[in-house]
Amino acid sequence: xxxxxxxxxxxxxxxxxxxxxxxxxxxxxxxxxxxxxxxxxxxxxxxxxxxxxxxxxxxxxxxxxxxxxxxxxxxxxxxxxxxxxxxxxxxxxxxxxxxxxxxxxxxxxxxxxxxxxxxxxxxxxxxxxxxxxxxxxxxxxxxxxxxxxxxxxxxxxxxxxxxxxxxxxxxxxxxxxxxxxxxxxxxxxxxxxxxxxxxxxxxxxxxxxxxxxxxxxxxxxxxxxxxxxxxxxxxxxxxxxxxxxxxxxxxxxxxxxxxxxxxxxxxxxxxxxxxxxxxxxxxxxxxxxxxxx
Amino acid sequence: xxxxxxxxxxxxxxxxxxxxxxxxxxxxxxxxxxxxxxxxxxxxxxxxxxxxxxxxxxxxxxxxxxxxxxxxxxxxxxxxxxxxxxxxxxxxxxxxxxxxxxxxxxxxxxxxxxxxxxxxxxxxxxxxxxxxxxxxxxxxxxxxxxxxxxxxxxxxxxxxxxxxxxxxxxxxxxxxxxxxxxxxxxxxxxxxxxxxxxxxxxxxxxxxxxxxxxxxxxxxxx
Numbered sequence: 001x002x003x004x005x006x007x008x009x010x011x012x013x014x015x016x017x018x019x020x021x022x023x024x025x026x027x028x029x030x031x032x033x034x035x036x037x038x039x040x041x042x043x044x045x046x047x048x049x050x051x052x053x054x055x056x057x058x059x060x061x062x063x064x065x066x067x068x069x070x071x072x073x074x075x076x077x078x079x080x081x082x083x084x085x086x087x088x089x090x091x092x093x094x095x096x097x098x099x100x101x102x103x104x105x106x107x108x109x110x111x112x113x114x115x116x117x118x119x120x121x122x123x124x125x126x127x128x129x130x131x132x133x134x135x136x137x138x139x140x141x142x143x144x145x146x147x148x149x150x151x152x153x154x155x156x157x158x159x160x161x162x163x164x165x166x167x168x169x170x171x172x173x174x175x176x177x178x179x180x181x182x183x184x185x186x187x188x189x190x191x192x193x194x195x196x197x198x199x200x201x202x203x204x205x206x207x208x209x210x211x212x213x214x215x216x217x218x219x220x221x222x223x224x225x226x227x228x229x230x231x232x233x234x235x236x237x238x239x240x241x242x243x244x245x246x247x248x249x250x251x252x253x254x255x256x257x258x259x260x261x262x263x264x265x266x267x268x269x270x271x272x273x274x275x276x277x278x279x280x281x282x283x284x285x286x287x288x289x290x291x292x293x
Numbered sequence: 294x295x296x297x298x299x300x301x302x303x304x305x306x307x308x309x310x311x312x313x314x315x316x317x318x319x320x321x322x323x324x325x326x327x328x329x330x331x332x333x334x335x336x337x338x339x340x341x342x343x344x345x346x347x348x349x350x351x352x353x354x355x356x357x358x359x360x361x362x363x364x365x366x367x368x369x370x371x372x373x374x375x376x377x378x379x380x381x382x383x384x385x386x387x388x389x390x391x392x393x394x395x396x397x398x399x400x401x402x403x404x405x406x407x408x409x410x411x412x413x414x415x416x417x418x419x420x421x422x423x424x425x426x427x428x429x430x431x432x433x434x435x436x437x438x439x440x441x442x443x444x445x446x447x448x449x450x451x452x453x454x455x456x457x458x459x460x461x462x463x464x465x466x467x468x469x470x471x472x473x474x475x476x477x478x479x480x481x482x483x484x485x486x487x488x489x490x491x492x493x494x495x496x497x498x499x500x501x502x503x504x505x506x507x508x509x510x511x512x513x514x515x
Contacts, residue, residue: 004294029296043297050303066307067348107306110350110370117299118419119309125300147300154299163299164418180299217341218348219307290348 002028004155007197007251014193021183021193022148029148045144047114051103051126052133057111058102065108067290070220074102092135093235100127100231104224117154117163120170120219121177123227125150128181128234138188146184153183153200160252161259165212165271168262174223174230175207175258181234182241191242199234199241201251206233208254209261211269213276216287222277302420305369310396311342311349314416316369317436317515319358321424322400322412324512325442326359331402333382334359340395342416343387352385355398364420394423422515430483431474436515438469439491443484443500444508447475452484454503462499466492481507 002025003009014021030037057063059078064071080087081094089097104123107113116125129146132138154163157176162168182199191199207230215221247254268275277283304313322334336355338346346352350369357372358364360379368375376383390397394415403409413426424434427442434440445451452473459466467489475482491513500509 025296033295040296044300047297047300047303066350110305110307110312110353112303112365112367113306114301114303115309115313115420116301119304119306119313122306148296151296151300155294155296158294158299166418216348217345291344 001032004152005159007153007156007200007255010152010156011193011197020145020149020187021152021196022145022187025148025152026145041144044147045140048129048140048144048147050112050114052130054103054106054111054113054122055099055126055130058104058106058109059098063102063105063109065105065218065220066110067216067218067220069216069218069286069290070108070224071105073224074098074105077101092131093232095135096127096131096231096235097228099130100124100227101224103127104227108218108220108224116150117158117176117180118165118173120165120223121173121227121230123224124174124177124230124234125181125184127227127231128185132185132188142188146188149187149196150180150184153180153196157255157258160255162262167270168258169265169270170210170212170226171204171207171258172262173212174226175204175210178207178230178234178237179203181231182237185234185238186241189238189242191238195241197251198246199238201247201249201254202237202240203233204251204254204258205247205249206237208258211265211276212271213269213278214271214273215278215283216290217273217278218290221283221286303365304420305354305365305367308349309420310416310418311345311351312354312369313364313420314396314422315342315351315354315398316358316362316364317420317422318398318412318414318416318424319355319400320361320363320515321414321436321512322359322402322410323361324510325410325412325427326402326404327510328361329404330379331359331381332405333403335384335386335401337386337388337390337399339388339390339393339397339399342396342398343389346385351398355400356381356383359400359402393425397425399426427483428481430476430481432483432485433472434470434485434487436512438487438489439514440512441484441486441488441492441496441500442510442512443486443506445482445484446505446507447477447479447482448505451482451503451505455484455486455500455506458499458503459496463492463496466490466496
C-alpha cells in the first residue's frame with residue numbers, strides 16, 4: 001500500500017512498475033477502500049460529469065452569486081473568446097479560462113461542484129480537464145484516470161502541507177489545485193511520472209506565498225479570478241515539464257516550502273478577511289453592501 | 294484520507310464549512326426527528342455563522358439538512374421556499390453562544406405531536422462537523438462513523454445491557470468510540486457510540502426494548 005507521504009514515492013513506484021501514476025493509485029485505492037477499480041472509476045467519472053455540468057451552469061449569462069457581488073464572468077469570457085477568435089491567449093486557453101471561471105461562479109451561486117481540492121479552488125481542475133475533453137477530444141476514460149493522479153498529488157500536499165486557506169493561505173487552495181491539475185495534464189499529454197512531479201513543482205513555485213484574503217469572507221473576490229491564474233499556471237507548468245525544463249527544487253521540497261510559508265503567514269491573511277484585499281476601502285465597502293454595518 | 298476526500302466531495306457551493314458542513318449539522322437534527330417534518334424550527338447562529346450566513350447560504354443549508362437533503366442536493370438553494378411549502382415555520386436568530394466554535398449552529402425543533410429536541414453542532418472545516426449537544430446533553434461525534442445515540446435513565450447496568458446486547462447479538466459490530474453524558478444523577482443520560490460498520494436495522498429496535506432506555510437512534514455516516 002502507498003503511504004502518500006511524498007511525490008517521490010509515487011513517481012518512483014510508478015516508474016519501477018512501468019505504469020502511470022493514475023494506474024498505481026487506482027490499484028492502491030481499490031485495495032484501501034475495499035472496492036473494485038471499476039466502481040472507483042465510475043465514481044470518478046460521475047465527478048467529472050458534475051464538473052461538466054458546473055461549466056454549463058456557471059456559463060449562463062444571468063449567473064449571479066448569492067451575495068450579488070459577482071456574476072456572469074464565465075459568460076463574458078466565453079463571449080469574448082468567440083467574438084475575437086480567441087483574444088490574446090488563443091481560442092483554447094480563452095475557452096479554458098471561461099470554464100474555470102464558470103465553475104467558480106457556479107459555486108458562488110450555490111450550484112453543484114466538486115471540491116478539488118476545495119470549493120474555493122473548484123474551477124481549476126475542471127477548467128483544464130473539460131477543455132482537453134471538449135476542445136482536444138481526449139477520451140473520457142483517460143481524463144477520468146488522470147483525476148486519480150491529481151487526487152494522489154493532493155493527498156501528498158494535504159499530508160505534508162495543507163489544502164485549507166485558513167491554514168496555508170490561497171497557495172494551499174489554488175496553489176494545490178494548480179499543482180494537481182499540472183500533474184494530471186502532464187500525464188494526459190504522455191509525460192513520465194517524474195515529469196508529472198516536475199509540473200506540480202513548477203505550479204507550486206509560481207503560487208508560493210499567495211494569501212487568502214476574501215472580501216466579506218465570501219468565496220468570490222478574489223477567488224473566482226484566482227481560479228483563472230491557477231489554470232494558466234497549470235497549463236504553462238505542464239508544458240514546461242513536458243519540454244524538459246525541470247524545476248531546480250524537487251517537488252517534495254516545494255511542498256515543504258509551501259507549508260513553511262503558510263505557517264509564516266499572519267492570521268489576517270488566512271481566510272479571516274482581516275487583511276489584504278478584504279480590508280481595502282473597496283473591500284470593506286463591499287462587505288457593508290452585503291452584510292450591513 | 295482517500296482519493297475522494299481530495300477530488301470531492303460533490304457539494305453545493307459556495308463554502309465547504311459554511312454550506313456543506315451546515316447541511317450536515319442539519320442532517321443530524323433530521324436523524325433525531327427520525328426523518329419527520331418538524332412543525333417549527335428555531336436556529337441560533339453563532340460566531341462566523343451569524344456574521345456571514347446570508348452570503349454563504351448557511352441558513353438554506355441548515356434547513357435543507359433538517360429536511361433530510363444531502364450536501365450535494367440542488368434543492369439547498371431553494372430550501373427556504375421548500376420549508377415554507379412543507380409548512381415548516383422557521384426562525385434564524387443571531388446570538389453568540391459563549392465558548393462555542395466560531396461556526397456553530399443550535400437547532401431547536403418541535404414536531405406536530407409537541408415533542409421537541411435540540412442539536413448543537415460546529416462546522417470545523419472542509420465540510421466536517423462536530424456535534425456538541427443533543428437535547429441539552431454533551432456529546433462528541435463527527436458523523437464520519439455510524440453513530441448510535443441511546444437516550445436512557447441514569448441507572449446502574451444500562452450501559453452493560455447495551456454493550457452486552459451488541460456483544461452477544463451483533464458480534465460483528467466493533468465500537469470505535471464511546472461517550473456518556475447525563476443531566477444529573479438518576480436523571481436523563483445519553484450514550485454516544487460510534488461503530489466501525491453499519492449495524493443492521495434491528496439493532497435500534499432491540500436497544501429500544503431494553504429497560505430504562507427511552508429512545509435509540511442511529512445516525513448513519515453523514
